[in-house]
Structure formats: C-alpha cells, structure tokens
Amino acid sequence: MAEAAAKQRSPATPRPVRCIVKLGGAAITNKGELESIDERSLRSACAQLRQAMSGSGDAAPGKVMGMDWSRRPGDPADPAVDTDGFRGMAGLGIDTNFIVVHGAGSFGHFQASRSGVHKGGLHTPLVKAGFVATRISVTSLNQEVVRALAREGIPSIGLSPFACGWSTQQRKLVSANASQIIQSLHAGFVPVLHGDGVLDELLACTILSGDVIIRHLAQLLSPKYVVFLTDVQGVYDRPPTDSNAVLLREIEVDDNGGWSVVKPVLQGNKRGVETSVAAHDTTGGMETKILEAAAIARLGVDVYITKVGTDHSLRALKGDVDTSTDDWLGTVIRSAK
Ligand SMILES: Nc1ncnc2c1ncn2[C@@H]1O[C@H](COP(=O)(O)OP(=O)(O)OP(=O)(O)O)[C@@H](O)[C@H]1O
Numbered sequence: 001m002a003e004a005a006a007k008q009r010s011p012a013t014p015r016p017v018r019c020i021v022k023l024g025g026a027a028i029t030n031k032g033e034l035e036s037i038d039e040r041s042l043r044s045a046c047a048q049l050r051q052a053m054s055g056s057g058d059a060a061p062g063k064v065m066g067m068d069w070s071r072r073p074g075d076p077a078d079p080a081v082d083t084d085g086f087r088g089m090a091g092l093g094i095d096t097n098f099i100v101v102h103g104a105g106s107f108g109h110f111q112a113s114r115s116g117v118h119k120g121g122l123h124t125p126l127v128k129a130g131f132v133a134t135r136i137s138v139t140s141l142n143q144e145v146v147r148a149l150a151r152e153g154i155p156s157i158g159l160s161p162f163a164c165g166w167s168t169q170q171r172k173l174v175s176a177n178a179s180q181i182i183q184s185l186h187a188g189f190v191p192v193l194h195g196d197g198v199l200d201e202l203l204a205c206t207i208l209s210g211d212v213i214i215r216h217l218a219q220l221l222s223p224k225y226v227v228f229l230t231d232v233q234g235v236y237d238r239p240p241t242d243s244n245a246v247l248l249r250e251i252e253v254d255d256n257g258g259w260s261v262v263k264p265v266l267q268g269n270k271r272g273v274e275t276s277v278a279a280h281d282t283t284g285g286m287e288t289k290i291l292e293a294a295a296i297a298r299l300g301v302d303v304y305i306t307k308v309g310t311d312h313s314l315r316a317l318k319g320d321v322d323t324s325t326d327d328w329l330g331t332v333i334r335s336a337k
C-alpha cells in the first residue's frame with residue numbers, strides 16, 4: 001500500500017529505461033579498508049557502461065570526450081578541455097537511457113554501524129553525528145562515481161535519495177518521488193543514485209540500501225533488465241569463501257515471490273542459499289540482494305548478478321546473456337512465467 005502511494009506521486013516515463021545497474025560497494029571499493037576506492041574496478045565498470053551505451057562491438061568507437069572538467073588533487077595544471085571538439089559534435093552518440101545506483105562499500109557502512117544509524121534513534125547525539133558522518137562519506141563516494149562516469153563521456157548527475165525527499169517507515173520506502181530522476185533521464189542525463197541515510201517515520205532514521213532503491217525504480221520504470229555488479233561471480237549456494245560453494249546459474253521466481261534454483265540442479269532437498277554478512281554491513285549483504293532481485297524478477301524483468309570488470313559484466317550490461325550455454329558466468333534471476 002505504502003509502496004503504491006509512493007509510486008503514484010511520481011510522473012510516468014514515456015520511454016522505457018534500458019537498464020538499471022548497481023555498482024556494488026563490494027565491487028567499486030575495498031570493503032575492508034575505510035574509504036578506499038577500488039580504482040581499477042570503478043574505471044572498468046564505467047568503461048564497460050560506455051561500451052554498453054555505445055551499442056557497437058567490443059570497443060567504443062571515436063574519442064571519449066571527458067566531462068570531468070575539475071582539477072584533481074595533485075594535478076599540476078587545469079585539465080585540458082576540448083570545447084571545440086564538443087562544438088563539432090551533433091550528439092553524444094550513446095544511448096544514455098540507463099540509471100546507475102551504487103552501494104556504500106567502505107564508505108558509509110562503517111560510520112552507520114558504529115553509531116547504529118540503521119537502527120534509528122536520531123534524538124541521540126551519537127546517531128545524529130553518525131547520520132551526518134554516513135552521508136558525508138557516501139556522498140563523497142557518489143561524487144567520485146559521477147566523476148569516473150563523466151571521464152568516460154557519460155553525462156552523469158548525482159542524485160541523493162535523502163535530498164530527493166525519500167523516506168521510510170520501519171525501513172520500508174513510503175515516500176520515493178522519482179520525478180527528479182525521470183526529468184534527468186528525459187534531459188539525457190544518467191542519474192547516479194546511492195544507498196543513503198534517510199528519515200524514517202517510526203525509527204526517525206535508517207539506512208536505505210541501493211538494492212532496495214533499485215527494486216523501487218524497477219517497479220516504477222520497468223527497465224528491460226537489471227544488473228548487479230559485485231565482487232563475486234554471482235550467487236552461490238553458500239558463502240563463496242567455502243571452497244565447495246557452487247555458483248547458482250539460474251533462479252526462477254514464481255507469482256507469489258517464492259523462488260527456486262533451476263540451474264544447476266542441487267543435490268538432495270536443498271532449496272537454496274546460505275549467506276554470510278560482514279559485521280559492519282548495515283543493509284543485509286547478499287541476502288538483501290537476493291530478496292530484492294527476486295522482487296524485480298517477479299515483475300518480469302530479468303536480473304543479472306555478476307562480477308565487476310569481467311567479460312561477463314560487459315555482456316550483462318549489454319543485456320547479452322544467454323542461459324542456454326554455459327559460457328556466461330553469473331546468476332540470472334527471472335520470472336518462471
Ligand atoms: N551465498 C552467497 N553467494 C554470493 N556471495 C555471498 C554469499 N554469502 C555471502 N556472500 C558475500 O556477499 C558479498 C557481496 O554482497 P554485498 O552486499 O557486500 O555486495 P555489494 O552490493 O557489492 O556491496 P554493498 O552492499 O556495499 O553495496 C560478497 O563479497 C560475498 O563474499
């Protein structure tokens with residue numbers, strides 16, 4: 001009910017979104033090291049996104065016209081900006097109909113778990129301070145993700161759920177107006193959202209995961225497919241630190257939201273998946289991702305979970321996944337219908 005109300009407050013979008021992608025915090029940051037970006041993975045994800053948007057073969061043609069015109073710390077001079085090159089362009093030559101959502105990884109989760117922001121209680125000075133610290137941290141990561149996309153010539157715009165007025169009631173989204181996101185898409189920008197600290201009607205505050213944001217946007221905008229990029233190949237039957245863990249290639253979701261592993265056929269009566277979660281993770285880790293992915297698949301939208309910076313992530317971003325062969329490594333979650 002609350003979700004439906006949140007939905008109604010947003011205008012409809014005329015053009016279907018091609019893909020909503022999560023750049024997982026585990027993929028683009030070094031999760032064990034406070035506020036440390038995995039530069040290589042972030043760069044690779046942004047380059048692959050550009051390739052997927054360019055719609056051509058393996059390499060994006062032409063020169064990339066960077067849009068990050070700011071100076072980086074340590075740069076000796078102002079960045080070279082090819083304004084004449086832009087003047088000569090008829091258009092950007094890429095399909096920008098994508099939405100990017102990133103997780104927090106080593107930005108935000110530490111601050112939130114230390115102060116208990118995810119459990120609420122904004123009246124205490126510790127939680128209030130932790131809320132501020134969490135948002136400083138995660139919005140600084142958002143700035144870096146936006147810049148990395150802009151360096152690939154992707155017209156990215158950072159949008160924070162908190163600043164868009166999104167809020168929850170006992171951790172469930174109740175207000176999530178997407179008009180700013182939709183208007184940004186219409187204007188040809190790629191919105192870049194992130195897991196965030198938000199106000200909660202009952203708890204006063206909580207942490208909203210990027211995985212939940214993606215599910216809400218999928219319900220609202222019916223993308224052709226959804227991609228979760230993370231630091232492991234996909235969903236395993238148990239934590240992948242266990243050397244016997246088996247990669248689950250295909251999960252089907254029925255009309256009631258129940259799901260079952262269809263490939264590979266698991267031995268015995270095993271229904272599914274055991275997960276583990278890092279102590280400082282405030283949003284439930286892989287378990288949340290599976291639940292949200294199943295809710296998206298139930299809408300009839302295929303979900304691909306795979307590892308960042310691989311051939312498999314590029315194929316997922318292009319929507320080029322064929323489960324009839326075994327050469328794509330990852331997990332597809334789709335409706336049984
Ligand atoms: N059964 C499982 N299958 C796959 N990964 C699992 C499983 N159980 C635990 N994990 C762990 O889940 C982690 C990925 O989930 P996580 O929520 O950290 O990803 P993320 O979305 O990239 O990060 P963030 O939540 O910070 O945005 C992996 O590092 C993996 O070790």
Ligand SMILES: C=C(C)CCOP(=O)(O)O
Nearest residue numbers: 103104108195209210283
């Ligand atoms: C910890 C914060 C601020 C957001 C968490 O988002 P997630 O990493 O997508 O679960």
